[in-house]
Amino acid sequence: MYDYDVLVLGSGPGGQKAAIAAAKLDRRVAVVERRHMIGGVCINTGTIPSKTLREAVLYLTGLNQREMYGQSYRLKEDITVGDLAARTQHVIGREIDVIRSQFARNQVRLLTGTARFTDAHTVGLTDDAGQTTTVTADKVIIATGTRPARPDTVDFDDRTIIDSDGIINLERVPRSMVVVGAGVIGIEYASMFAALGTKVTVVERRDRMLEFCDLEVIEALKYHLRDLAVTFRFRESVASVERHPRGAVAMLESGKQIAADTVMYSAGRQGTAADLNLDAIGLTADARGRITVDEHYRTSVDYAYAVGDVIGFPALASTSMEQGRLAAHHACDEPVREMQPLQPIGIYTIPEISFVGRTEDDLTDARVPFEVGIARYRELARGQIIGDSYGMLKILVSPTDRRLLGVHVFGTGATELVHIGQTVMGCDAGVDYLVDAVFNYPTLAESYKVAALDAMNKMRHIARLHD
Numbered sequence: 234m235y236d237y238d239v240l241v242l243g244s245g246p247g248g249q250k251a252a253i254a255a256a257k258l259d260r261r262v263a264v265v266e267r268r269h270m271i272g273g274v275c276i277n278t279g280t281i282p283s284k285t286l287r288e289a290v291l292y293l294t295g296l297n298q299r300e301m302y303g304q305s306y307r308l309k310e311d312i313t314v315g316d317l318a319a320r321t322q323h324v325i326g327r328e329i330d331v332i333r334s335q336f337a338r339n340q341v342r343l344l345t346g347t348a349r350f351t352d353a354h355t356v357g358l359t360d361d362a363g364q365t366t367t368v369t370a371d372k373v374i375i376a377t378g379t380r381p382a383r384p385d386t387v388d389f390d391d392r393t394i395i396d397s398d399g400i401i402n403l404e405r406v407p408r409s410m411v412v413v414g415a416g417v418i419g420i421e422y423a424s425m426f427a428a429l430g431t432k433v434t435v436v437e438r439r440d441r442m443l444e445f446c447d448l449e450v451i452e453a454l455k456y457h458l459r460d461l462a463v464t465f466r467f468r469e470s471v472a473s474v475e476r477h478p479r480g481a482v483a484m485l486e487s488g489k490q491i492a493a494d495t496v497m498y499s500a501g502r503q504g505t506a507a508d509l510n511l512d513a514i515g516l517t518a519d520a521r522g523r524i525t526v527d528e529h530y531r532t533s534v535d536y537a538y539a540v541g542d543v544i545g546f547p548a549l550a551s552t553s554m555e556q557g558r559l560a561a562h563h564a565c566d567e568p569v570r571e572m573q574p575l576q577p578i579g580i581y582t583i584p585e586i587s588f589v590g591r592t593e594d595d596l597t598d599a600r601v602p603f604e605v606g607i608a609r610y611r612e613l614a615r616g617q618i619i620g621d622s623y624g625m626l627k628i629l630v631s632p633t634d635r636r637l638l639g640v641h642v643f644g645t646g647a648t649e650l651v652h653i654g655q656t657v658m659g660c661d662a663g664v665d666y667l668v669d670a671v672f673n674y675p676t677l678a679e680s681y682k683v684a685a686l687d688a689m690n691k692m693r694h695i696a697r698l699h700d
């Protein structure tokens with residue numbers, strides 16, 4: 234008899250949903266987590282702090298109101314780190330409380346400590362005082378996530394030279410910042426600090442950023458970020474960073490030097506599996522600290538499953554949660570359907586971006602014909618009311634069967650709006666559904682109808698010419 238039917242390592246989105254799902258299946262469940270990390274990277278250092286910070290920045294700077302009230306409009310003149318942290322800490326506290334309460338309601342035991350495998354079905358838990366106890370479980374679900382990757386050549390001090398974890402510990406809003414790496418996290422923080430008035434330089438080795446997104450949308454984002462005084466240095470690498478008493482100098486391989494109060498590295502993330510003493514159960518991690526799983530999230534050890542960032546791509550809170558729920562069902566030998574293949578991407582830059590399905594480039598490369606339907610927020614009453622003149626929604630429609638192949642949204646509410654397109658695509662409803670549907674007025678959702686009419690008019694024009 235084991236102590237638990239299911240033991241989950243890590244309480245991030247993957248671990249949480251795995252634990253709750255197993256408990257709902259009437260299993261005896263425990264979650265292991267380090268004292269200060271309940272809710273995982275997601276709640277403590279990643280998704281939730283960054284998205285709350287963004288909300289605080291938008292509110293306090295009044296950025297979204299400036300089309301209405303003029304470029305000098307601000308809610309608060311001198312925005313301090315304290316102003317920003319207050320909102321972040323409030324939300325983190327509430328979210329941790331929600332998780333604790335959900336665990337308690339579902340009889341999921343929360344065990345505090347750092348977990349390492351000691352033997353088959355056995356995990357040692359070491360507390361803050363260094364005391365180790367062991368727990369046993371029939372099934373183990375590993376959801377220990379990642380930490381920021383830190384290049385060996387860089388001397389991080391968590392004040393001047395930081396990674397994304399260091400953002401929430403900044404003592405003041407920097408006047409200037411170098412962001413190394415134009416991935417999602419780098420660009421999200423670049424836009425937040427640019428909105429706060431920090432002079433941001435983004436250094437990226439590749440010649441473009443967020444290349445998995447729609448090119449037109451990324452061009453629009455770059456235009457907006459440049460308007461907020463962001464400088465892009467594409468095809469450039471940081472060779473070294475010098476730290477000085479009053480800031481740092483980033484030395485680029487091309488010989489350029491960029492002075493900044495803060496240098497933030499956003500150089501990918503490293504899995505934590507190597508810290509788990511996987512040898513004890515006959516499992517290995519790859520060079521990036523990640524674990525390989527099959528389509529049921531099972532590792533090569535039949536009672537051990539893994540979900541979330543520790544298994545790699547796509548490494549999102551959204552997908553980690555669903556992986557956790559599915560893995561719990563597989564671990565408990567309970568029937569469950571597979572994850573929907575159509576998954577949205579949300580990027581919380583300023584303005585925000587979201588899409589589902591395929592891009593124009595992707596379809597063109599695959600020689601799949603498509604028609605484009607576009608709605609611009611400035612032509613929607615809701616766009617005028619909220620003062621968003623730049624937002625747009627684009628649908629890609631198959632001219633053969635009239636199904637939607639992709640939806641790309643840029644501007645206010647993009648990450649919410651995309652789900653309408655996702656549902657239409659998931660239900661195979663196609664462009665005609667959107668043409669015929671009545672939407673609330675005035676809304677941004679109405680952009681779907683406008684874009685659908687645009688695509689339909691273009692397709693009809695071509696059909697007429699063929700007649």
Ligand SMILES: Cc1cc2nc3c(=O)[nH]c(=O)nc-3n(C[C@H](O)[C@H](O)[C@H](O)COP(=O)(O)OP(=O)(O)OC[C@H]3O[C@@H](n4cnc5c(N)ncnc54)[C@H](O)[C@@H]3O)c2cc1C
Nearest residue numbers: 243245247273274275279348377378541542548549550551
């Ligand atoms: C700045 C930033 C912004 C992000 N924004 C978004 C976003 O907008 N949308 C989105 O979907 N995703 C976002 N992500 C990604 C998202 O945070 C992750 O995909 C998600 O947190 C991964 O969940 P997880 O279940 O793998 O566990 P994680 O959240 O990574 O948590 C793992 C937990 O395991 C614990 N752990 C590790 N080792 C041990 C051990 N040995 N013993 C006990 N516990 C251990 C850790 O303490 C940690 O709490 C963002 C990430 C970052 C860094």
